[in-house]
Amino acid sequence: MSGSLLGRIAIDHRPLRHAAYRRMWVGNGVAFIGVQVTTVAVAVQMDAITHSPAWNGWLGLAGLVPLVVFALWGGAVADAVDRRRVILVGSVLAWVVTLALVGQALAGVRSPVLLLVLVAVQSAAFAVVSPTRGAIIPRLVPVGLVPAANTLNFTAGSVASVAGPIAAGAVLGSGGYAAAYGVDAVLFTVSLWAAFTLPPLPPGERTVRPDLRSVLAGLAFMARRPLLWLSFVLDLVAMQAMPRALFPVLARTEFGGGGAAGWLYSAIALGAAVGGLCSGWVARVRRQGVALVVAIACWGLSVAAAGLAHQLWLAVVLLAVGGVADLVSGVYRQTILQLTAPDELRGRLQGVFTAVVAGGPRLGDLRAGLMATAFTPRISWVGGGLAVAAAVVVLGLAFPVLRRYRPSGHDDRPVDAQPAAVPDASG
Structure with missing residues (x-):
């Protein structure tokens, strides 16, 4: 009985039986630890050179603008040429930049x-x-394993978000910037290996040119599918509860300074990692639209409750609970996109997803900072969480397509061989 219960709760690892996915999962997971090391090292090096927080603000902008612009174009490229080639070329370019940092x-x-x-x-x-x-x-x-594959990906990313900064601190303390960037370069070779071993992934019969017209065609398709654009709206709404811009001031004024900020910054990722390891139930949920709304509401309420906590350990625990909810919502949003979009448009819509995921937290930082200036950091933290919980419930009630959504395929056929994956997706 206990073994059966554990099997239902533990993370679903069946996608790892597929060799190509397994190699990509390992490669991306290992490489992302290195990416986190470089992210910390660049910020520390910039501060050491300039002694000015403004330059680290420019670092954020330097990373965000190309991410948004090239994500949309990169999605169009992914729909126009062999996707294995796109991954190879982009990965080699990223690796060369890391070597330049070294x-x-x-x-x-x-x-x-x-x-x-x-x-x-x-x-x-x-x-x-x-x-x-x-x-x-x-x-x-x-197709039946797509939610489980996304859960594995999000879990690996969460683990890397915790392990990477810890590794960065250790390497920077003992070996300096070159050693930190060198760790990233070495770890990234695992991702390169995974990309080289991918099978050919040519575009479908309806190929397009990777230009502005094809990008606009992807956006037009999304506009005609309420479920799709609602998934992006829900992501942007959810990220307005992100309180990380408030962590430094509250760590200093409320939680005793020192390592409090580190615990606050890592709490959400820790919760997501633990939640991922216990996520065997996620793919078995049939009413995934309702589950998405509930998960985002829980995220907002958990963040609001953490903002009311006056003990560091309680705030960390509540933020970790929010991290579990954020993982679940992320899995369902990604799955909705992958199973709703036809293969010839999937790259472009993934580009929109990348831009939203990159921009949402930064808009949340802006909201939190401005609201904290107008009121107080506590009001900003709690108010953001409560507003998100209320907004997502209103959206769930206002758009029946969210409540009706159920994935249609749970068999072993590839998703491209499935019938329409989302009944009533057009609203």
Whole structure:
């Protein structure tokens, strides 16, 4: 009995039986740890060079703008050429940029502008590759395993979000910037290996040119599918509860400073990682539209409750609960996109997904900061969470397509061989 219960609760690892997906999962998971190491190292190096927080603000902008622009274009490219080639070219470019970071650190170059340029190019490469990696999932695993594959991906990313900064602190303390970037370069070779071993993934019969017209065609398709654009709206709404811009001030004023900020920053990712390991039930939920609304409401309420906590341990626990809810909502949003979009449009819509996922938290940071200035950090934190919970319930009630959505395929056929995956998706 206990073994059967554990099997239903533990993360569904069946997608790992498919060799191509397994290699990509391992490669991306390992590489993302290195990406996190570089993210911390670049910020620390920029601060050491400039002694100005403004330059680290410019780093965020240098990463965001190419990510949004090239994610949309990269999605169009993914629909026009062999997706294996897109992943290979983009991955090699990102690896070369990492080697350039190693080189400038070894040479002792102290140029904040060079760091901005390298971060921008690396972000552009990631933006091209990321939509393609999402678009190929339904071609690597059976349709019934797509939610489980997405859960594995989100869980690996959450683990890396915890392990990467910890590793960065250790490496920076003992070996410096060049060593940190070198760790990223070495780990990224695993992702390159995974990309080289992918089978050919040519576009379908209805190929397009990767230009503005094809991008607009993808956006037009999304506009005609309420379920699709609602999934993006829900993501943007959910991220308005993100309280991370408030962590430094509340760590200093409410939780005693020191390592409190680190615990607050890592709590959501820790919760998502633990939630992923206990996510065997996620793919078995049939009413996934309702589950998506409930998950985002739980995320908002958990964040609001954490904002009311006056003990650090309680705030961390509540944020971790929110991280579990955020993982679940992310899995369902990604699955809706992958099973609703036809293969010839999946890359472009994954590009929109990448842009939304990148921009949403930054808009949340802006909301939190402005609201904290107008009121107080506590009001901003709690108010953001409560507003998100209320807004997502209103959206769920206002749009029946969310309540009706159920994935149609749970067999072993590839998703491209399935009938329409989303009954009533057109609203």
